[in-house]
Amino acid sequence: MKILIAVSNKEYSGPTLRVGIRVARAFKASTTIVDVGEKVSEFNAKVVGLSQERLESWNFDRPGVDVLEWAFEFLAEKKFIEPTEIEAGFPKNTLVDTGGNRSEVYLKGTICEDVNLILRNGEIISELRDEVAGHQYDVTIIGGSKKRRMAHDLIQYIDSSIFIVNQFDPDKLYKILLAVDDSKGTRKAVKYGARVAQAFNIDVDILTISKTEHFGEGYKNAAERAAKFIQRCGINYKNIYKVGDPSEVIKEVAGNNHIIVMGTSTRNPLKKFFKGSKPLKVMENCHCPILIVK
Amino acid sequence: MLGFSEHSLTNFLFWITQKKWFLITMVISVFLLFIPAPSGLSIEGYRSIIIVITALMLIVTEPIPLPAIAMYILVMEVYLGIGSANDIAKSFMNDAVFFIMGSLMLAVAIIKQGWDARIALGIITLTGNKTRNIVFGFTAISAILASFIGEHTVAAIMLPIAMTLIHFTSEDKEKVQNLSAVLLFSIAYGALVGSIGTPSGGGRNVIMIDYLRDSGLSISYINWMLRVYPLVLIQIPIVSWVLMKSFTPEFIKLDSGVRKLVVQVAKSAEMTGRNTIAAVIFLLVFAGWIFFSESVGLGTIALTGVLMYLVGGFVKWEDLSKNTHWGVILLFGSTISLGSNIKTTGAAVWLAESIVNFIEPVINKLPFVADLIVTVMTTTMANVLSSSATVAVLGPITMNMGQDSMHLGMVTAIASAFGYFTAVAAPACTIVYSSGLVNAKDFLKVGWKMGVISIVLLVIYANTYWLFFR
Numbered sequence: 039m040k041i042l043i044a045v046s047n048k049e050y051s052g053p054t055l056r057v058g059i060r061v062a063r064a065f066k067a068s069t070t071i072v073d074v075g076e077k078v079s080e081f082n083a084k085v086v087g088l089s090q091e092r093l094e095s096w097n098f099d100r101p102g103v104d105v106l107e108w109a110f111e112f113l114a115e116k117k118f119i120e121p122t123e124i125e126a127g128f129p130k131n132t133l134v135d136t137g138g139n140r141s142e143v144y145l146k147g148t149i150c151e152d153v154n155l156i157l158r159n160g161e162i163i164s165e166l167r168d169e170v171a172g173h174q175y176d177v178t179i180i181g182g183s184k185k186r187r188m189a190h191d192l193i194q195y196i197d198s199s200i201f202i203v204n205q206f207d208p209d210k211l212y213k214i215l216l217a218v219d220d221s222k223g224t225r226k227a228v229k230y231g232a233r234v235a236q237a238f239n240i241d242v243d244i245l246t247i248s249k250t251e252h253f254g255e256g257y258k259n260a261a262e263r264a265a266k267f268i269q270r271c272g273i274n275y276k277n278i279y280k281v282g283d284p285s286e287v288i289k290e291v292a293g294n295n296h297i298i299v300m301g302t303s304t305r306n307p308l309k310k311f312f313k314g315s316k317p318l319k320v321m322e323n324c325h326c327p328i329l330i331v332k
Numbered sequence: 333m334l335g336f337s338e339h340s341l342t343n344f345l346f347w348i349t350q351k352k353w354f355l356i357t358m359v360i361s362v363f364l365l366f367i368p369a370p371s372g373l374s375i376e377g378y379r380s381i382i383i384v385i386t387a388l389m390l391i392v393t394e395p396i397p398l399p400a401i402a403m404y405i406l407v408m409e410v411y412l413g414i415g416s417a418n419d420i421a422k423s424f425m426n427d428a429v430f431f432i433m434g435s436l437m438l439a440v441a442i443i444k445q446g447w448d449a450r451i452a453l454g455i456i457t458l459t460g461n462k463t464r465n466i467v468f469g470f471t472a473i474s475a476i477l478a479s480f481i482g483e484h485t486v487a488a489i490m491l492p493i494a495m496t497l498i499h500f501t502s503e504d505k506e507k508v509q510n511l512s513a514v515l516l517f518s519i520a521y522g523a524l525v526g527s528i529g530t531p532s533g534g535g536r537n538v539i540m541i542d543y544l545r546d547s548g549l550s551i552s553y554i555n556w557m558l559r560v561y562p563l564v565l566i567q568i569p570i571v572s573w574v575l576m577k578s579f580t581p582e583f584i585k586l587d588s589g590v591r592k593l594v595v596q597v598a599k600s601a602e603m604t605g606r607n608t609i610a611a612v613i614f615l616l617v618f619a620g621w622i623f624f625s626e627s628v629g630l631g632t633i634a635l636t637g638v639l640m641y642l643v644g645g646f647v648k649w650e651d652l653s654k655n656t657h658w659g660v661i662l663l664f665g666s667t668i669s670l671g672s673n674i675k676t677t678g679a680a681v682w683l684a685e686s687i688v689n690f691i692e693p694v695i696n697k698l699p700f701v702a703d704l705i706v707t708v709m710t711t712t713m714a715n716v717l718s719s720s721a722t723v724a725v726l727g728p729i730t731m732n733m734g735q736d737s738m739h740l741g742m743v744t745a746i747a748s749a750f751g752y753f754t755a756v757a758a759p760a761c762t763i764v765y766s767s768g769l770v771n772a773k774d775f776l777k778v779g780w781k782m783g784v785i786s787i788v789l790l791v792i793y794a795n796t797y798w799l800f801f802r
Contacts, residue, residue, distance in 0.1 A: 080398045081718050082484075082762040084657040085439070089488035089763045092443055096492035098499075101768045164350065195346045197339075307341040 039067040042175040042198070044166060046073060048108045051181055053206040055112055057327065058179040061201065062118075063149050064237030069118075070154040070175070073105040074165045103130050106143065106155040113145070119153055120146040133157065138168070163191040170198045177201055177230075182325070189321040193302070193330060194310060199230065201329040202321065205294075212327075214242040215296035217288055217320075218264045220256030223301025227331040228264045231299035232271045234329060238297075241274040245291055247284045285319035298328040353393035361386045365412075370682075377679035379412040384670055384725055391663070391717050399659035405666040414673050423669035424662075428542045430631025432535040432664050432720065433656070437638045438617070439485040440655045441647040445610045449597040451477075452493040461590040463511070463581045467518045468572040470494065474522030475568050479529030479561070480618060484759035486526070490519040495767060496596065501589035505769065510579040511586075512769040513778075517575050521752060521782060523760040525567040528746045531556050531630055532621050535720040538630050539668060540745035543727045546675075549738050553622045553630075559801060560746065563793050570785060578778040606646070613640045667724035675728040684732030703743050703791045706730045710747035711783060715757050719748035736802075743794050750786045752779035 043058035045051035055071070062069040078086050090100050099107075110128040113119045123145045133141040139159045147153040158165045170178060175198045182204035183189070192200050216231040218224045235242050246253065246261040261277055268275040280287045292298055303315030310318070317330045348355070361382055369378035383405060390401045409420045451473070459469035470490065478486040494515040502508045527533040531541055531553055544551060551559075617637035621630055641647045674680045687705070694701050710730070713722040723745055730744045731737040751758030755765035755775050764770060 078762065078766065079756050080394060080657070081660055082756075082759045084436075084655050084660070085484045085488065085759050086763055086766045088440060088443055088655045089491055089766065092448065092488055093492050093495065093767075095446070096448075096496060098492065098495055101766065167346065191349070195342065195349075197342075307338055307345055311345050 039065045040173065040175045040177075041065065041067040041069050042166070042170060042173075042178045043069065043071045044074065044162075044178065044180040045071060045105055045109060046181070047105060051105070053208065054179060054181040054203040055109060056208060057201070057203045057206055059113070059116055059118055060237045061177070061179065061234060064233045065177075066149055067176070068150045068152040069147065070152075070156060070169075070173070071106070071109045071113075072156040072158060072166070072169060073102045073109075074162045075102045075157065075159040077160045099130060100133075100157070102157045102159075103133070106130075106157060109155060110145075113153065117148060120148055122146070139165070140169075163188070163195055166192075167195050167197070170196050177329075179203060186322060190314070190318055193315070193318055193321070194307070197332070199302075199329065199331045201327070203327050204325050206327050210295060211240070212238065212295055212297050213240055215288065215292050215298045216242050216244050216264060216268075217284070217298065217300040218244055218246055218257075218260045219301075220254070220260050221301055221304045223304065223331060224260050224264070227299055227301040228267050230329060230331045232268055232273060234297065234299060235268075235273045236271065240297075241276070242268050243276050243278055243291065243296065244268065245278045245280065245288065247280050247282065247287045249281070249283070251281055253279060284316050285323050288320050289323045292324050292326050294326055296326055298324060298326060300328070300330060302330055302332045351395050353395040354390065357386045357389045357393075357395075360389070372685075373682045374678055376412075376414050377674070377677035377682060380409070380414055380670065380674045380677050380679050381683070383408045383412065383414070384674060387667070387670065388717065388721075388725065391721060397659060398657075398663045402659070402662040402666040405670055409669065409673060414677065420669060423672045424665040426542060426668060427629035427631040428535065428539045428668055429661065429665045430629065431532075431538040431634050432631075433661050434631055434634025434638055435482050435532070435535060436484075436656050436661070437652045438614075438634055438641075439482060439488070440652050441610075441638060441641040442481060442485055442614065443488050444647050444651060445607065447607075447611075448489045448492055451489060452496075452593060453597050455493070456590055456594060461585050461587045463514070463584055463586055464572075464576060466497070466586060466590075467514055467576060467581075468569065470515060470518040471522035471525075471572045471575075472568050474519045475526030475529070475564055475571075478523040478526035478760075479533045479564060481614075482532070482534055483523035483527040484763065486523045487519055487760040487763040490523075491516070491763060491767060493593070494519055495769070496593050497586060497589045498769065499589075500592040500596075501583055501586050508582055511581040511583055513579040513774050514575050514581050516764045516767060516770050517579070517774070517778060518572060520758070520760040520764040521571045521575070522568065524749050524751060524758055525571055525786075526564055527760075528749045529557065529561050529564040530621075531625065532618075532634070534749070535664065536723040536748045537745050539671075539720060539723045540727055540741050541630070542668075543671070543675075543731065544738060544741050546672075547731065547737055549741075550626060551738070551742075553625050559742065559798060562797065563746070563790070566789065566793075567786065570789075571782065574781050574785065575778065578781065579774075609644065610641070610646050613637060613644065613646070616640070664720055664724070667721045671724040671728050674725070680728035681732045683729045687729075688733050700791055700795045702734050702740070703794055704787070706733060706740055706743050707747040707750075707787050707790055710744050711750040711787060714748040714751045715753045717757060719751060719758065722748045739794065739798060743790065746790055747787070750783055752782045752786075754779070 041062045107128045114124040133143055135141050141157045143155040145153040177199045178196055179201040182202055214231050214235045244264050246257050265277055303317055305315050364382045369375050387405050410417050455469045455473055459465040474486050474490055498508050498512050531537045620633040710726055727744055731741045734740050755761050755772055
């Protein structure tokens, strides 16, 4: 299992990193933390690189190294990396250029074998897509963004499950809102939902929505299977059945104290591109953390 | 769906979003190709204008890598019958391209010598620890150095000095926001105003000199300096005054910062024999530019300097190669080829005459309006793309907008340095922006002031001081 956590600065990425490490622990996943810096115009890229090399000889770090250093200190505080790594301190001088605007620092983890810290530069969706495709991550964890296009692009183009840590409050008591139906993505969503519930030690509300009063056999079976699985994991749960438009109902039930977990859309990519999808509508409507399982 | 997997459909959709500006540009070029050429313009001239418009769209939006844009220009010039493959190939390379290549490599060689510590000591000794004086010092030194070695080299050398001063004044970025802006902009804007001072200050100057030479007009290194350097010297105090007014620094004196900086640079190694030889090589290059550039070309002399640094072991080929963007050199070659082709096909004259006819009523009453329009057009373009590409493409047009091609050409070259407004175009601005201590809004906040002042100053200067050179 491999997890990618995208951070951008110390001020805003705290909740993302906190949630990311908790999830990584629950999945015992190999963890990578990436900071995607701004794109530099290709015209000036080499000159800027030369200037940054010069700055390093004056002991100034490249932009983004301070974010990785902050992430390192967080990992050390949570004892996510080996004590020897913590003692040695953040190895900023061993950032290795792995080509294609990417530099990497490798650390030894306590929960998993590999913990990597990476710096990339470029357009964020393009860089995350490259990173996920090149290193096969299962889940990408990222903070919320006000840009509507970002939500669409994340779901559409990143080839892993996406966990958007929207307005996460570490002092609040959340529940998981697990949206199930008869699509083939539900099974994996239920597994991930259970793991996340275990990571945070919280209850699960299993939500099944029908557009009409009649709930088909497929929906009922999906809800029951989910309930059995959650129960076997030793997690408290409740089944909720609602009628209405899925994204509206999810928004209403989620309120501001749920982490939504749902499967990806089964629509083909072209329809998704032009008409959107349920997960996208939920992401746009709801302002709580959401995990879309692919 | 239609035999394509979901994965490949997603990849295709992603490709479209990434390449959308390329697709839009292709649609526009096909559309324009179907429209008949305007009267008075040859087919080849019209087609070269289409390539210019589409190439500029690609350069600004960067949907494809820069070398791909260069190839686009090259193949379109051949396919659309602007010239044969050999003609186009020849137009890609000239002394200006040699100069751009040479100056980028000289930048690497010079920066690797590590002269920044000594320059820092020199500046602080002259300026003392008052912020106002340091800002003036940074502007003046950046301008004077940039006039000889180019803005990007100077920005890369000066940036660590400024950042060290800022860091030693306060490690809390919020407490030194204005101080950071004032020091970093003094470097960027100082380098920009200085880069027009001599032909070797920037590729754009050499491109213009080549265009002038093609028109039978020559200008020596010293002559250029005599015409332009006073403008550099006038703008230095103006830049520092505008910056101090726009960003009132949090500290009037930087005594603690200066003291620690002096201690830090004093720890650097003493000048060695090798350092001296490296400096001498540069002085030889500089002398070559002054005395021999008219006979052998600025580019040849720049490459001779690079050769000497390589042979002397002052820089490794691997470092030069790694830090030189060959794609950028290819692209400059292609924009120069475009510029040359809009000249030979008559498109440049047609465009110039169209603009002049449009503003004729005003020009007849106020002759300096042509200068104003050239300056504003060039400044606008130079804030969205490289100044060298701006001059390469606009030069042939602006030089035909009046009787005095020399006058108009030099106004264009100088105005292309007014890249104050954005962090993306001028390398000095991008370098300073990459420090993370200034943001894009800061550029707009102070850039428009410098832009207006420079434009007005240039128009007045070109129509007063330059009368002595007629």
